[in-house]
Amino acid sequence: MARIVRIHEYGDASVLKLEDLDVPAPAADEVQIGVKAIGLNRAEVMFRNHAYLQEAEFPSRLGYEAAGVVVAMGSAVTGIRIGDAVGLIPPLDIARWGTYGELANVPAHLVVKSPDNLSFVEAAAAWMQYVTAWGALIEQAKLQQGDFVLVTAASSSVGLAAFQMARMVGATAIAITRTRAKKQALLDAGAAHVIVSDEEDVVERVMALTDGQGARVVFDPVGGPSFEPLTQSMARGGILLEYGALSPEPTPFPLFTVLAKSLTLKGYLYAEIVSDPQALSRAKAFILEGLESGALRPIIARTFALNDIQEAHRYLEANQQIGKVVITV
Structure with a gap:
């Protein structure tokens, strides 16, 4: 029993x-x-x-x-x-x-x-967030040194995982949060920059942080009205990975922005990695290396x-x- x-x-x-x-x-x-x-x-x-x-x-x-x-x-x-x-x-x-x-x-x-350095609590908190972030950012977006990545729903475990993975590969994570209540906590958790969307113009702020280039990668589980300014904040040839639908409002399709910037918009599911044995093997190797070194820490x-x-x-x-x-x- x-x-x-x-x-x-x-x-x-x-x-x-x-x-x-x-x-x-x-x-x-x-x-x-x-x-x-x-x-x-x-x-x-x-x-x-x-x-x-x-x-x-x-x-x-x-x-x-x-x-x-x-x-x-x-x-x-x-x-x-x-x-x-x-x-x-x-x-x-x-x-x-x-x-x-x-x-x-x-x-x-x-x-x-x-790994020996991981507690049971940390091990129970690790795999969903890191496999989800790895599949989108590393496997599909090919995030690399010098890239900027916008992370929404940034205080979630997957958002925090995205900060850590960005640091591992030399990219810069920009967190977007609605209010300033979580701003310092997000900076403490590893975001290089935090944009408070209720107080700041997201597009203007991203362009200032990226010297006018925009972010090559966007990692978003929200959708809804914020989708359009996210695409406007992207670099030419960038990729936006949508992995959720937290907003109850309709998501507009920014046709002219997508065309003008040659953007890739991709729906992404955790299942894409878990159902692919070779991708899953790559994910395990990357994540275990990060956990053992301490670069990844739930x-x-x-x-x-x-x-x-x-x-x-x-x-x-x-x-x-x-x-x-x-x-x-």
Whole structure:
């Protein structure tokens, strides 16, 4: 028996139920983890609210990220031993391998031995943010020394990961935030510059910071009305990677700006990397190097106990945090 979080219906945080359940042995290609920490993601809030791309089959587990110790392995698993401290690259099914609980069966090919310098809390907070940022910035945009990258929703874990990756390759990250409440925290977290969009003209400020050239790369999960000034802030031949739709408002298509600047606008999903074995291998190598050297270090906003999973979800939904919310088990 293990304590497992499930939902029996869609709704607010109160639908998250901590239950004592039997957990089956792992399948041939799975590893069973004794969970020590769980990284929370907005996708899990959306899933719980019936606003996600995957439908639940009730009662449903949920959860993408975890770190812990290997306690059992399927018959086909190699390269991992019982007792190894590991982190999980989030699978593509939020429910089938749900990580909210004391035990989780997960795909063996997505389990990564954690570097010795990484705590369980940090390991649980690492892989979603770094794989997401790596796939967009390094794999697809080819971010490199001398580039400028605009990062919106900058206080999210993925936004903070983007700052760290930009520094790793010698690029300059410009964070865009709506109010000045988080400005200093974003600078402390690694942004080279912060633009407060409620107080400053984004286009004018970007052009001043880039000597009139604009940013070659934009990393945006928002869309909506801010999309147009983002394209106006870009360098000729630049690329904008859209990886979300946080704005409830329509997103205009800035046709003349796109034509005049020969811009590339690309929709991007984390799944593009996880479903491509070669890309995933490159991501693992880059991220592990960064974690081992300390160049990549997850920023933890707050931790909660497993018993407080409802409170943790409410805190995440309040959108006040800088960095990752983590459950300790």
